[in-house]
Amino acid sequence: MVSFTPTDEQRMLVEAIHRYAELDVRPIAHEADEAASIPDAVIRTGWEIGLIPASLPEEYGGFGQREALTGVLAAEELAWGDLAVALKVMAPALVAYPVLMFGTEAQKRDLLPRFCEDYSPMTAALTEPGLFFDPLAMQTTATAEDGQFVLNGAKANVPLAAEAETILVYAREAGGEVGAYLVDRQQAGIAVGEREKLMGIRGLETYPLTLDGVRVDQARRLGGEAGIRFGLIQNYAHVALAALAVGVARASAEYARAYAKQRVQFGVPIATKQAIAFMLAEAAIEVDAARLMVWEAAWKLDQGQEATREATLARQYAANAALTVTDAGVQTLGGYGFIREYPVERWLRNARGFAMFSGLAMV
Amino acid sequence: MAISFEIPERVVQEQQMAMALAQGVMRPQARRLDEDEHARPVDFIQMIWPVLRDQQKRQLDKLLAPPDPNKPKREGPGITYLRMMVQVEALSWGDAGQYLCMPSALLAGSAIEAVGTPEQKERFLRRFAEGDDPKWGAMAMTEPNAGSDTKAIETTAVLDPETREWVLNGEKIFITGGGLALNESNGLVVVWATVDKSAGRAGMKPFVVEARTPGVIVTKAEIKHGIRASDTVAVSFQNARIPYDHLLGDPEVRAIDEGGTKGFKGAMATFDASRPLVAAGALGVGRAALEFVREKLIEAGIDIPYDRPYHKLSAIQRDVLEMEAQLKAAYLLTLRAISLLDHGQRNSLEASMAKAKAGKAVTWVTQKAVEILGMMGYNREWLAEKWMRDARINDIYEGTGQINLLIVARRILDYSSRELN
Numbered sequence: 001m002v003s004f005t006p007t008d009e010q011r012m013l014v015e016a017i018h019r020y021a022e023l024d025v026r027p028i029a030h031e032a033d034e035a036a037s038i039p040d041a042v043i044r045t046g047w048e049i050g051l052i053p054a055s056l057p058e059e060y061g062g063f064g065q066r067e068a069l070t071g072v073l074a075a076e077e078l079a080w081g082d083l084a085v086a087l088k089v090m091a092p093a094l095v096a097y098p099v100l101m102f103g104t105e106a107q108k109r110d111l112l113p114r115f116c117e118d119y120s121p122m123t124a125a126l127t128e129p130g131l132f133f134d135p136l137a138m139q140t141t142a143t144a145e146d147g148q149f150v151l152n153g154a155k156a157n158v159p160l161a162a163e164a165e166t167i168l169v170y171a172r173e174a175g176g177e178v179g180a181y182l183v184d185r186q187q188a189g190i191a192v193g194e195r196e197k198l199m200g201i202r203g204l205e206t207y208p209l210t211l212d213g214v215r216v217d218q219a220r221r222l223g224g225e226a227g228i229r230f231g232l233i234q235n236y237a238h239v240a241l242a243a244l245a246v247g248v249a250r251a252s253a254e255y256a257r258a259y260a261k262q263r264v265q266f267g268v269p270i271a272t273k274q275a276i277a278f279m280l281a282e283a284a285i286e287v288d289a290a291r292l293m294v295w296e297a298a299w300k301l302d303q304g305q306e307a308t309r310e311a312t313l314a315r316q317y318a319a320n321a322a323l324t325v326t327d328a329g330v331q332t333l334g335g336y337g338f339i340r341e342y343p344v345e346r347w348l349r350n351a352r353g354f355a356m357f358s359g360l361a362m363v
Numbered sequence: 364m365a366i367s368f369e370i371p372e373r374v375v376q377e378q379q380m381a382m383a384l385a386q387g388v389m390r391p392q393a394r395r396l397d398e399d400e401h402a403r404p405v406d407f408i409q410m411i412w413p414v415l416r417d418q419q420k421r422q423l424d425k426l427l428a429p430p431d432p433n434k435p436k437r438e439g440p441g442i443t444y445l446r447m448m449v450q451v452e453a454l455s456w457g458d459a460g461q462y463l464c465m466p467s468a469l470l471a472g473s474a475i476e477a478v479g480t481p482e483q484k485e486r487f488l489r490r491f492a493e494g495d496d497p498k499w500g501a502m503a504m505t506e507p508n509a510g511s512d513t514k515a516i517e518t519t520a521v522l523d524p525e526t527r528e529w530v531l532n533g534e535k536i537f538i539t540g541g542g543l544a545l546n547e548s549n550g551l552v553v554v555w556a557t558v559d560k561s562a563g564r565a566g567m568k569p570f571v572v573e574a575r576t577p578g579v580i581v582t583k584a585e586i587k588h589g590i591r592a593s594d595t596v597a598v599s600f601q602n603a604r605i606p607y608d609h610l611l612g613d614p615e616v617r618a619i620d621e622g623g624t625k626g627f628k629g630a631m632a633t634f635d636a637s638r639p640l641v642a643a644g645a646l647g648v649g650r651a652a653l654e655f656v657r658e659k660l661i662e663a664g665i666d667i668p669y670d671r672p673y674h675k676l677s678a679i680q681r682d683v684l685e686m687e688a689q690l691k692a693a694y695l696l697t698l699r700a701i702s703l704l705d706h707g708q709r710n711s712l713e714a715s716m717a718k719a720k721a722g723k724a725v726t727w728v729t730q731k732a733v734e735i736l737g738m739m740g741y742n743r744e745w746l747a748e749k750w751m752r753d754a755r756i757n758d759i760y761e762g763t764g765q766i767n768l769l770i771v772a773r774r775i776l777d778y779s780s781r782e783l784n
Contacts, residue, residue, distance in 0.1 A: 001371060002705075003365065003367045003706070004703075005365070006365070007366075010366075134671070271772075272778065272783050274783075277778075278769075280775060281719075284775045285720050285771060288699075288713075288716060289692035289693075289695065289696055293695060295366055295368075296695060299368050300368075309669045313684070316685070317688040
């Protein structure tokens with residue numbers, strides 16, 4: 001039966017995240033962007049909401065079950081607060097969920113309980129530097145050698161790489177398939193480069209990474225012999241990014257709406273002019289449409305159905321919607337929209353990233 | 364509750380049946396009925412009348428059944444509107460013009476259901492639920508000088524105190540199914556007229572005008588850009604006399620001196636159902652065009668991959684992915700508006716969102732389809748150019764895209780129509 005009503009548990013979770021986003025995140029978002037640094041306390045508070053433990057089974061220290069629908073509801077709300085904070089708080093999921101999905105029993109027992117403790121940065125390395133990154137034609141390779149795997153290549157946009165203990169590195173294997181390897185950052189052959197300077201999500205630390213003959217035991221290949229289904233991981237990643245895009249778009253749409261109601265020009269609030277009102281109406285429609293596409297894709301994933309089409313379209317649609325909606329937000333504020341003290345230009349910079357972000361989030 | 368996109372098995376089956384009709388009966392006639400503009404889709408009407416009649420009978424009987432205190436109230440949401448949505452979408456996929464010739468009470472039925480008394484519902488709607496001959500209902504609101512601005516209507520209804528009849532005078536245009544209702548069946552038209560021009564909306568009342576009423580003259584069958592099989596007429600009312608009890612509604616609706624606008628609001632409330640259904644019709648046309656494009660691309664050896672990055676897609680593949688995304692977005696907004704109806708919840712905002720999005724998306728999708736197909740798209744041998752023309756009306760009727768944006772804007776900004784106009 002078709003329904004668009006979240007469960008009571010989901011609603012309570014969203015309310016809790018909203019409080020966090022409003023009271024803890026929004027007040028520091030501007031300064032975090034300017035200083036390119038998010039206060040640790042804000043990340044800790046976000047972590048304590050317990051998103052990941054709530055998605056892990058009891059046997060691994062958690063207290064719940066992972067659902068993509070719950071994940072996208074949470075992601076939207078976090079991103080409504082601030083995208084950089086959302087990505088940083090959720091970063092451990094880049095390891096936790098692939099391990100939950102495909103890890104061997106030993107890998108799950110080893111890693112999953114760590115996500116039920118204090119925040120500790122973990123990350124994944126997927127994107128590669130240069131033009132035309134294609135996840136299905138990665139340049140980073142994993143070669144079998146003397147009962148081990150040897151990783152070679154270069155990665156980029158790896159969040160938290162300088163402090164993460166464990167990095168899940170995606171690499172192309174001999175058969176052309178994509179494998180994932182649990183790498184210890186301290187291992188020989190790994191070099192974390194200088195922190196990247198990005199247009200948006202400036203509070204989140206991202207780094208380039210080079211892998212030069214990094215040796216990994218077979219036990220550290222995610223999924224062991226069976227490996228992973230990279231396409232499925234990508235679907236969850238697409239849905240996560242799409243949900244975050246919806247959150248950013250919604251933040252801008254709501255802000256522009258409130259602003260247009262109080263900004264008086266020509267003796268009336270500008271929202272009473274159709275030129276403005278129609279931008280706001282279109283923004284509201286696009287936010288809702290994108291959210292529904294995210295929900296449908298997440299629902300399909302939760303049903304265990306093939307969802308590549310839905311996840312891809314949701315990702316594409318939400319990325320476009322986020323850009324047009326945040327752009328309209330800047331336009332609604334006019335000159336003020338261009339001033340960094342107002343959040344709309346930050347949301348536009350953040351939104352631009354969704355078309356190319358890869359491997360930055362997971363639900 | 365939980366978020367779910369599960370379409371019940373029964374609805375899926377009904378959709379398949381509608382698709383069979385669309386494919387087997389409507390598609391073969393689609394081109395001919397487009398070229399021969401005022402011909403009637405006889406096959407479709409004959410096939411679907413018994414089905415619609417029996418559906419309408421069940422609905423009417425349920426509507427008029429006295430409340431049975433022993434019968435437990437049905438738990439949870441219904442599927443009435445979801446069934447309509449998939450049916451409308453499928454039939455429009457077959458041919459949007461023919462679909463609009465569906466023999467049923469259509470918009471007249473919505474108005475009668477919304478504001479008619481039980482006695483009037485029985486009197487006016489029973490014909491759509493019985494008999495071997497198909498009947499049509501229609502709604503006459505638009506006038507040459509009153510399009511989106513419905514309160515500007517000039518058609519008058521004056522009560523003749525001697526005969527206690529209403530005397531109607533004026534011109535109505537763009538009446539879908541008006542010829543079928545008035546001249547080609549024992550149908551009826553709900554006509555909006557003002558009983559007191561100075562009262563504005565409060566003076567606007569709905570009247571039921573029966574087929575073949577003297578002084579009611581179909582003056583023109585329009586020739587149109589698209590949906591050519593659809594019957595769109597102008598009607599002139601020249602001292603047309605209507606029985607007193609053809610004014611729809613309870614005394615509150617009828618009262619003109621109280622300044623009430625319940626009748627008008629009743630009409631507006633029918634948009635909550637009609638707009639998502641118009642959106643559903645748009646989706647059917649869009650899907651037809653998209654499926655055809657994909658089919659032709661596959662024949663030409665071009666697939667549409669979902670796992671490839673932007674730079675590895677051709678311009679055509681990107682276009683098709685965007686067409687698909689736009690259609691899906693419109694579909695989901697429509698599904699939400701429909702689902703709210705089935706849950707018995709207000710949906711005016713969501714209905715206008717769905718209508719605005721679907722009208723625009725499908726217009727773009729079908730125009731793009733013609734472009735991608737090149738001269739094949741432009742050639743009347745195939746249906747792509749027809750779908751483009753058929754799609755265009757969806758951003759116009761039942762509230763233009765702009766009117767629906769205005770409604771969305773008022774609702775999200777919490778503005779009245781006076782504050783934002």
